[in-house]
Amino acid sequence: MDEKNLTIGDIARELGVSKTTVSRAISGKGRIGAETREKVLQYIEEHNYRPNVIAKGLAQSRTFNIGLVMPGDYNVVELPFFQNCMLGISKVASSMDYDVLISVVTAEDISQLQRAVINHKIDGVILTRTLVEDAPAKYLKEMQIPFVAIGSTEDRSIIQIDNDHRSACRELTEKLLTQGIRKIALIGGNQSYMVTKNRLGGFMEAYTRQGLELEKEHIYLDVEDGAMVKELVQRMIKEGIECIITMDDYLCSCVLNTLQQLQIHVPEQVKVASFYDSSFLENHVPSITSIQFDVEELGRMTCKTLLGMIEGEAVPEKSLLGYEISLRNSTEKTVLVQNR
Amino acid sequence: MDEKNLTIGDIARELGVSKTTVSRAISGKGRIGAETREKVLQYIEEHNYRPNVIAKGLAQSRTFNIGLVMPGDYNVVELPFFQNCMLGISKVASSMDYDVLISVVTAEDISQLQRAVINHKIDGVILTRTLVEDAPAKYLKEMQIPFVAIGSTEDRSIIQIDNDHRSACRELTEKLLTQGIRKIALIGGNQSYMVTKNRLGGFMEAYTRQGLELEKEHIYLDVEDGAMVKELVQRMIKEGIECIITMDDYLCSCVLNTLQQLQIHVPEQVKVASFYDSSFLENHVPSITSIQFDVEELGRMTCKTLLGMIEGEAVPEKSLLGYEISLRNSTEKTVLVQNR
């Protein structure tokens, strides 16, 4: 490899200038002559010098690290989401010469985050799966650390970025209603998550907008496991449900399994639509109508926003990102074939 | 909050000693009188002073960060594994006052890792899913950065920690053979991963040890998607396979789905066993015989090892961690009930 690690002092000595000059050439701040700057920059280029970020950080009391708060009590179905967020975040951070430091946090224990903050190891934080009145958000406010939340919270003082779950779910539902489907069931997870609330909101809005009556008994939230899904699906069938919308891949695959066991055909007898979180259902036959989000882009946007805040720019209080609805076979209009 | 951020200098002034003394009281290094140390430590305790890790790092040319290399081209079924590793790593790191910095890396692009290294942001690295002659490992060797690999590689010069996949798979197979089952199929993923090779090795070893002939045509590796599984399972059934071992949850659920479609009962007609990676199959009926690994512990061990290396301790070249085999209903001995 290259000999030693160059320092700003080495370059200064070599070029017969002062450390100040070298520093200014690099940062572009302060007064410096054009040709001197060129000379320094060229030297740097040739000897591919890299400034010591630690030293820079000490002088500027910054670290060029951002914290990424990940839940320690995650659910498997959330993983593809977190992973894709991370991907986007880490790409943007990297491109701006920042690094991502993870803090695993649970409802009871936010000590990893606190350590990172107290030790001055991070300049800002990205929160995933924020709940209202969440301990991390509270703590960060108190410590005056800039932070951005991925997902929605009711606390408007928190900068937040999310996909537009409400519109997405409304639009999907509208499309189904337009097809003449009326009895649509909605199956979702944790009701306290804003994402669940928003999707539910969109679902109901679709009915309202079309002036249709919504039967609330077909909304099932806080659905956790496959056994529960099985039970629900059986009940739905009896009640003559025409379509089932699930809020994640796992729920959807549970529904599909149950239907298969019951020998009920999709989409002939019941239609199915879902929110895709992963590629698990990508190759399913029949193909599943779904709402997809560009989660990596969500991560990128969030990171950009946070870095903007850190650098002192003004950032919007809330941003909503788009979605994509793919109508596929599982909600296809079908002519009922009798006695097959 | 507390007033300002205390520095070592503030404490020194306040206590009428030198910065050196304060520093020595904290670190325990160098000569210092017992009562002076007590005085300093007490003051620190009372004013809950936190040393600035950045400054400390600059002085010692360390960062108290470790890099965690995550693949950018992951497969969904691997996520629970990575997540659990991360959990374990981050717990240990945190407890030793280190932080975890992530670098997302693909086969073509290791620039994130390089940035972290060049910018002196990490003291060591943990590699996940290392392949032989992997670019990251090569790079880290070159740069003389201490690193540990999670999982096995053939390169014995790399410190590596893994679960004992070979023994695990051998033991499971032996148990099945002991039950009198002979025609066992093995379905696995990417053949170039050491984990696949090791499990296969264990599988074959079981036959050898029991002096039984192994029919190699029932070994299927590089199986990627559900469609492929479906085809394989159909073929197996025709060939009268008695048991199917899958190497991950996804493959297992594909197998189970196919069997259900074909109306083949588990365990009466075919037995099924798997490696659990997540909790996806936890509540399956029938319950699935499986090999489980404590992945979080794997993460913890790895992190301990790396931190040991960084602190200059001697560490073993290779460690193998245990596993747990749970024999459940899916491989139960059954009396064949006819004409049910």
Next chain:
DNA sequence: AATACATGAACAACCGATTGCGCAAAACGT
């Protein structure tokens, strides 16, 4: 009692950058 050794604490340099201030030379205005 004289010499050797161990101990406790401070001085000051250092890690590798940034930055306010000062000074000389160059550019400007009239």
Next chain:
DNA sequence: ACGTTTTGCGCAATCGGTTGTTCATGTATT
């Protein structure tokens, strides 16, 4: 041509710690 402003650059302090060396004590050795 002379005072004023601008420009280019270096000095030295600073960020918050660590550490080799020095030095004044206190204790042990014979």
